[in-house]
Amino acid sequence: MMKEANFQFENANNKKEIIDSLAKYGIAVIHNYVDKTRLEKLRDESMDLLGIKTKDRLEIDECALQRMALSDFNAKKYPTMSSLTNDEIFEYVTKDFFHPYSNQLENIYIHRDVNKMAFNSVWHIDPVITVKFYVYLNDVDKTNGAFKYNLGSHREGYYRLMYKRHIGDTHPTFGIPENEILNAINVEAKAGSMLIFNPIGTHSAGKIEKGKERSVIRYHYTTIPPKSKFKRLTYKLWRTKFNPVRYQGSRDEYFNIKHKSQDYHVKE
Numbered sequence: 001m002m003k004e005a006n007f008q009f010e011n012a013n014n015k016k017e018i019i020d021s022l023a024k025y026g027i028a029v030i031h032n033y034v035d036k037t038r039l040e041k042l043r044d045e046s047m048d049l050l051g052i053k054t055k056d057r058l059e060i061d062e063c064a065l066q067r068m069a070l071s072d073f074n075a076k077k078y079p080t081m082s083s084l085t086n087d088e089i090f091e092y093v094t095k096d097f098f099h100p101y102s103n104q105l106e107n108i109y110i111h112r113d114v115n116k117m118a119f120n121s122v123w124h125i126d127p128v129i130t131v132k133f134y135v136y137l138n139d140v141d142k143t144n145g146a147f148k149y150n151l152g153s154h155r156e157g158y159y160r161l162m163y164k165r166h167i168g169d170t171h172p173t174f175g176i177p178e179n180e181i182l183n184a185i186n187v188e189a190k191a192g193s194m195l196i197f198n199p200i201g202t203h204s205a206g207k208i209e210k211g212k213e214r215s216v217i218r219y220h221y222t223t224i225p226p227k228s229k230f231k232r233l234t235y236k237l238w239r240t241k242f243n244p245v246r247y248q249g250s251r252d253e254y255f256n257i258k259h260k261s262q263d264y265h266v267k268e
Helices: 015-025 036-050 079-086 088-098 153-166 229-237
Strands: 027-030 057-060 063-069 103-114 131-136 147-150 184-187 194-197 213-223
Touching: 015 027, 015 088, 015 194, 036 063, 036 079, 036 103, 036 213, 079 088, 079 213, 088 103, 088 131, 088 213
Parallel strands: none
Antiparallel strands: 027 194, 057 063, 063 103, 103 213, 131 194, 131 213, 147 184
């Protein structure tokens, strides 16, 4: 474990330290970020959204996950969830993270996990570059799904992702074994706390004991795709098996796999 890793903050006042933490550790946690009034409204709006049946809604037993693309999101109906992203910290972080490129809020996710963690409960790395804002709607600890992150792993995660691009491997890295995780932390925090993290760092949802639950909202920010038709085409090909810069063999590959950064495609 990294010694004296300062990634937790009592408020969002020192924005530079927050983005420095995101750059160094891959994560920053702002405790009690959302006040009680907004928190209650966020809970009500998220429960209403979870009740909508859409093609992007997943449900396993009592657990539900709802994804809303920004183009489908009714900001007038859900004003608190929408206006939260107008807070200064959102623009400050995303502008720094994606500089000098433009960015956009692409998706909003709402989770409610009951009695178990039904989604993303193994160590994994996201297959695309984003920055995520993750709001706890109830108190969360190790017994009810505390988010887990491998501090500093976003550095290696970037090169892993770029390597996969160059060989045309479109499978996300999913199911990394526990013994590969060197700096794991559990983010235990009160309702209203907000996590900001780089998901090409190794991360996982925590376990939930029977009789307990967890509710969260996630905001996903991405870069804006290129506008020209040619660039948009190559942008899409980069993420397929038709990648124009497919891997060519090299003697630098010729050594024992146990000494390499391995990849995992385990089904949950």
